Amino acid sequence: MSSDGGSPSLPYQLIATDLDGTLLRGDETVSQRSRDALAAATAAGASHIVVTGRAVPWVRHILDDLGYRGLAVCGQGGQVYHAGEHRLLTSVTLDRQLAGLALAKIEAETGPLALAASRDGLEGEVLAGPGYRVQEGPLPVVPFEDPAELWSAPLNKIYLQHPELGDDELARVALEVAGHFVGVTMAGEGIVELLPLGLTKATGLSLAARRLGLTGADTIAFGDMPNDIPMFGWAAYGVAMAGAHDELKAVADEVTASNEEDGIALVLERLFPAA
Numbered sequence: 001m002s003s004d005g006g007s008p009s010l011p012y013q014l015i016a017t018d019l020d021g022t023l024l025r026g027d028e029t030v031s032q033r034s035r036d037a038l039a040a041a042t043a044a045g046a047s048h049i050v051v052t053g054r055a056v057p058w059v060r061h062i063l064d065d066l067g068y069r070g071l072a073v074c075g076q077g078g079q080v081y082h083a084g085e086h087r088l089l090t091s092v093t094l095d096r097q098l099a100g101l102a103l104a105k106i107e108a109e110t111g112p113l114a115l116a117a118s119r120d121g122l123e124g125e126v127l128a129g130p131g132y133r134v135q136e137g138p139l140p141v142v143p144f145e146d147p148a149e150l151w152s153a154p155l156n157k158i159y160l161q162h163p164e165l166g167d168d169e170l171a172r173v174a175l176e177v178a179g180h181f182v183g184v185t186m187a188g189e190g191i192v193e194l195l196p197l198g199l200t201k202a203t204g205l206s207l208a209a210r211r212l213g214l215t216g217a218d219t220i221a222f223g224d225m226p227n228d229i230p231m232f233g234w235a236a237y238g239v240a241m242a243g244a245h246d247e248l249k250a251v252a253d254e255v256t257a258s259n260e261e262d263g264i265a266l267v268l269e270r271l272f273p274a275a
Contacts, residue, residue, distance in 0.1 A: 010046055011271045013218040016073075016205055016231060017264060019052040019059065020188055021224035022241055025260055030066060037265035041272040047212050049073060051201050053187040053227055055118045055156050056081050056088060058126070058139050071211060075118065075156040076185065076195055076227060077204030080211075086122070090207060093120050093154045094182070094196050100151065102178035102194055106160070109173050116141070116159040117150050124156065132161055133190055158194040167192055171226075185227040186245075193227075200230035220271070222256075222264050223248060239267055 015038070017023045023030055038048050051073040052059055059074055060083075069084035078092040107113055114131035118124060127150060128134050128141045144150065150158075162170050171192045175184040183195035209215060221228070221235035224244040232238030232251050240252035241263050249255055256263035 010044060012220040012237065013046055014209055014212070014214045014220070015041055015046055015048045015268070016051045016219055016221040016235060017048065018201075018223040018225070018228055018231075019050060019054065019062065021243060021259055022222050023050070023259065023264055024062070028062070030062075031262055031265070033262045033265045035066070037262075037268040037272070040274055041268050044272050046272065047214065049205065049208050051077075051205050051221070051223075051231060053185075053191070053193070053201075055079060055120075055124055055126070056122055057124055060086070060122075071208045073201065073204035073208050075204075076187065076193060077199050077201045078156050078196065080204055080208050088122055089211075090204075091120055091156070092196050092199055094157060094194065096151050096155060098181045098197075099155070099158055099194055102174075102181040103158070105177045105181075106174050109177055110162055110165060110170065114161040114163070115150060116161075118156045118159075120154040120156050131163070132159070135190065156195075160192045160194065161190055187225050187227040201227060202230035202234035205231055206234060220267075222267075224259070239263075 042048055049071055053076045055075040056079055063072055063083040072081045072083050074081050079088060080090040081088055114129060116126060116128040116132045118126050125142045127144045129144055134141050160170060167186050171184055171186040183197050183199050185193050187193055216234040217236050219235040220237045221231045222239045223231060224241040226245050226247045228248055229251055238252045239254045239256050240249045242258040256267050
């Protein structure tokens with residue numbers, strides 16, 4: 001479902017899709033209609049790049065199921081992964097000393113947080129500490145009790161949860177008190193993340209696009225959460241899903257149907273009509 005070139009006659013030469021809440025349905029599958037629409041667009045000469053907050057170990061099985069052979073941007077922009085070669089091309093890790101300082105400053109404002117972390121690498125585990133609410137599903141998580149375990153290997157990101165504060169409020173406080181040490185984003189329900197400073201989906205997408213000889217001006221992007229805002233800012237055209245966060249809808253060029261109702265396919269079928 002990926003190709004390496006483009007035709008200047010195409011409406012967009014690059015299609016960038018988020019996964020959760022966007023390309024994926026709630027059961028973690030991609031509908032046949034969405035598969036067909038992406039296949040038609042890539043057959044016409046466009047390239048498709050998956051851009052997800054998930055690190056490579058949590059996305060590889062989905063890409064394999066799709067028959068996806070091209071580049072994917074994972075880990076909130078921190079990883080560029082070659083799906084066809086099962087190879088990590090670039091990876092940015094979180095400075096653990098700065099992350100520890102950021103956590104201390106955030107907890108000074110909010111009180112104790114429940115923590116999880118994504119370790120770097122093709123086989124990087126996701127660790128979940130006491131009280132962290134893990135979303136149901138097939139994605140593997142390794143529990144930890146000793147806080148030292150959190151810092152014992154290179155990390156892509158740290159996940160924060162608070163027993164009382166909502167996600168938007170927690171992200172706001174974290175950004176206010178620690179935003180000059182680390183990046184802060186809200187990627188979904190119960191998913192507030194600390195990232196390397198300056199890292200966004202747009203960072204990784206621009207690197208991947210450059211490898212294809214493409215730019216933001218060539219790109220249409222699809223997403224549903226505030227972590228997709230930088231990607232929309234980079235792309236020529238941003239499409240939010242019907243169930244998207246209000247902050248993303250506010251900067252979108254278009255709002256399509258939900259991920260359960262083939263919202264991506266509806267737009268691509270309009271832009272890349274079958275011959």
